[in-house]
Amino acid sequence: MASVEVREIVKQFGENAPAVDHISLTAQDGEFLVLLGPSGCGKTTLLRMIGGLEPPTSGDVVIGNHVVTHLPPRARRIAMVFQSYALYPHMSVHDNIAFPLRAQGTPKAEQEKRINWAASILGLDGLMKRKPRQLSGGQRQRVALARALVREPSVFLLDEPLSNLDAQRRASARDELQQFQRSIGTTTIYVTHDQVEAMGMGDRIAVLNLGTVRQIGTPQEIYDDPADTFVATFLGSPPMNLVERGTMLHGFRPEHFSPAAWHDAANPFERFSFVPHREEYLGAERLIYGEVGDEKVVARFPATTQLDFSIGHPVEFGVATRHMRYFDAESGVRSYETP
Amino acid sequence: MSALTSPSTGETLTWSDDDFEPDGRYLLDNSRLLGPIMLMPAVIYIIGLVGVPFALAIAYAFSDVTVGDQSIDWVGLRNFRDVWGNDTFQRALRNSFMFAIVSQVIVIILANMLAMVLSANFHGKRIVRFLVLLPWTTPIALAVIGWLWTLDNVYSPIDAALRELGLLGPGTMFGPGKNMLWLAKPDLAQLSVLTVHVWRTLPLATVILLAGLAAIPQDVKDAADVDGASFWRQFFYIRVPLLIPIMTVAILYGIVFTFTDMTVVYILTRGGPIDNTQVLASWAFFTGVEASNLAHGAAIALFLFPLLVVVALIMLRVAKRAETV
Structure with missing residues (x-):
């Protein structure tokens, strides 16, 4: 378990206005922090910088007490769930979940133990031999979570993991995902543009616009006491x-x-x-x-x-x-x- | 008679039921009619330029036809027996397979490397891509004539470079002669033919693999990064398996191009030295056209057929699988 901090982080693509403009924020150990904002606000870029998939133009990423800015993703003890789930299409569910363990060189017996544990938590027991294309959206999402979970990461990074589900399935997935996070207690950073997800799941919400943080607070603080007109008009429907x-x-x-x-x-x-x-x-x-x-x-x-x-x-x-x-x-x- | 007031101009628009009678203007909107019309040129082309010659080749292969006597008299399998018993044919058959397989093994390795380099971001990427594609755009005959000079027994610039580097000449690594004699020594001649085939088919394979690489979602590559996979693990467990369908296409194209090609051998070595680089296509041409034995030439050419059928079947399967995914 670890806290995640970004310090004065900047990401500039070419000559454009910075996608992320001097953002500093901290997700406490075990916290469920939501990055909320309209598309193009820089929330996914920020998440990718925390994950190490995008090098920051300046600023630092700190996980636990270590500055990891210049470490590759695999050295950061993070797990990420992508909007598309990014399952390996040619591998069975079992091999998808096993992939990070094999990459780490986990002993075979230990691998199977952890795979079974993750599969049972997420209710994937009967699906282990299937290929991703034979799964429903909700099942794929659970496989992606299981693949993230087996590594026992210190941080979960989730990039709009529910946006490919239909509205009905999304409500129950929201509930499952939050319970799941509570039960394992891993620090989680969750990116979404959906205020209902943000309000319903986050311990705290960071509202982003144009590459800057407009406000950080509990869902109630954000809704009841918006710091500016952007937050006031972005939340609430x-x-x-x-x-x-x-x-x-x-x-x-x-x-x-x-x-x-x-x-x-x-x-x-x-x-x-x-x-x-x-x-x-x-x-x-x-x-x-x-x-x-x-x-x-x-x-x-x-x-x-x-x-x-x-x-x-x-x-x-x-x-x-x-x-x-x-x-x-x-x-x-x-x-x-x-x- | 129906009428409507135009909302934009206020005019009264009228029309009668006759206005809807078909007047032939919409005949081509019918796909059952349009389809065959659009398809016809391709069908005529394939029947005329592929079907007829192919039927003719089969007829020739089972007859005693020569350039001098073009009457088709049935001789059964005699031509095939004669051709099979010929040492040059045996060598040509081996060479055809050897050139196709070895060149495509090399091509697929190099194409993977090139595609990976070209899919990265760097300055001058467009120019490099253009240069890599150039061999593909050059007419084969012209390109091979270029190679003919490059590999010339006396004036080869490769030899000149080797001499400058002190690798060629008396008392050096490649030996006492002043020239390598690329096209005059059997194994060097084979190597030369292989090199030209690799040079010629590499661009297409690279472009096909580039398209395949671009089709792998960024998310999947990112996921592999986050999951802690090293470069080689990502390469062998993610990229290669995902590229296999498209790699199959690239390899099959390459095999067809090299297996059926006679230009490279014909221009570069004319099958020599002493038939060491002869392939089925060139041997069929030398026998059938230059030696006027049409029947034997046709029989030799027909030996290309079984392999090409297999290749075509695999291609169709790959295409079908690509459709269903």
């Missing part, structure tokens, strides 16, 4: 509403946006004149799309709630002051003063 008032952006989550009449006079709240344009019924909840002034905003209600306003007619809405978040209109950075 629909994202945080932002309404410009003076030099500030007033931010609030759709679930906190409700008719002023519902608010209790004892608790202070901020008023907005809301014009609802359209209702979207989603089964468990309904979304009301509309405008405050010229800005588009969304309100979210449980489907069971009775709504006492009608589409097309302006209505007075409010947000409890404790749920308001303020950002500088120009820089987008969070401001902790109430205007």
Whole structure:
């Protein structure tokens, strides 16, 4: 087991803006850290630098207490699961899992013991003779995990391992993967662009954009206290509403946006004149799309709630002051003063 | 009569049912008609230039036809017996196999190395790729004439270089003569033919293997890196197994090209010295055309057939497997 740290790491491809721009962060020993961001934000590049598949332009990677920046991947005691699973197509499931052990020169008897252990943890017992092309997406993913697991690595690096699964299978895979990580307790760095995966699985989330870390924190901190407008609008579906008032952006989550009449006079709240344009019924909840002034905003209600306003007619809405978040209109950075 | 108001111009568009009657303009949209029409040129070409000569060759091989007497009289297997009993034929048969197999073993090793070098990133990669491909673009006859001069018994630049290096001449490694006599000594002549075949088929094999290497997903190579596989382990356990289908294609092409080729031998050595580099194709040509014994020539050429059938069958299997993966 080990912690993973990157220090002021930079990756520049050619003359372009750096893909990773002076990022420093640490995954604690045993932690499940998620790197979350839109495509092109540098999260996969960062992961590949930690794994040693991409040399950094500058900066260091530290695993345990060792600087491993100049070590090849095989010297880093890491295991990686790729988006495509990257199984060896010509080898059986058994040989795929055995490959890292054979490469290390593990004794034959020990190999079989570890292969059986990994296979039983991941429920692959009946599939050992199959070739990857004879497996379903979920089974391939489990083989990739087993291949990563047998080496007993000190760090797991996972690059969007669930993105090739269908939506249903993904939910259960999320659950399995997290339980699995908890049970073996290996430090894990997990790259995804899917906020549901990030929120549901991560001990902490690092939100990346344009090669920099915008915020690191627990899922709750990231969602409730976004450090800037990028984080505020990247997380949440629909994202945080932002309404410009003076030099500030007033931010609030759709679930906190409700008719002023519902608010209790004892608790202070901020008023907005809301014009609802359209209702979207989603089964468990309904979304009301509309405008405050010229800005588009969304309100979210449980489907069971009775709504006492009608589409097309302006209505007075409010947000409890404790749920308001303020950002500088120009820089987008969070401001902790109430205007 | 139907009508519609055009949403863009507001005009009224009208049409009658007659507008939908087929008027022959869409005849070629029918793939059952278009398919055979498009295929016809290839079929005519293959029947005319492959099928007819092949049937003729079989007919000749079982008859006593010569350039002087072209009437086809059935003689059964006599031509094959005669041809088989000839020492030069035996040597040509051995040489054909030897040249094809040895050259392709060398080609596949070199092509693997070259493909790996060319798939790496370095400055001037395009120029190197271009140079590697050049032998393939040169017409065979011209290229072999170039080699003929390069290996000349008197003026060979290789000999000149060896002399300069002090490796050739009296009291040196390659001996007292001032020339190697590449094309005049039996084993050197065979080596020369082999070298030209390797030189000529290497580019295609390299390009085929380059395509194969590019088809191995980066993720799989990365996974092998992370899994701790050394270069040789990755090479023998990941790359080679994944390249085998496409390597088979490269080798089979090379075998067909070398096994059926007569240009190299014909121009470089004319089968000599004393038939030491004779191959089936050249021996069939010398016997059938230059010595006017069409029947024997056809019988010799038909000995190429069984091997080519086997090669074709393997090719078809590889192609089929590639389709199903």
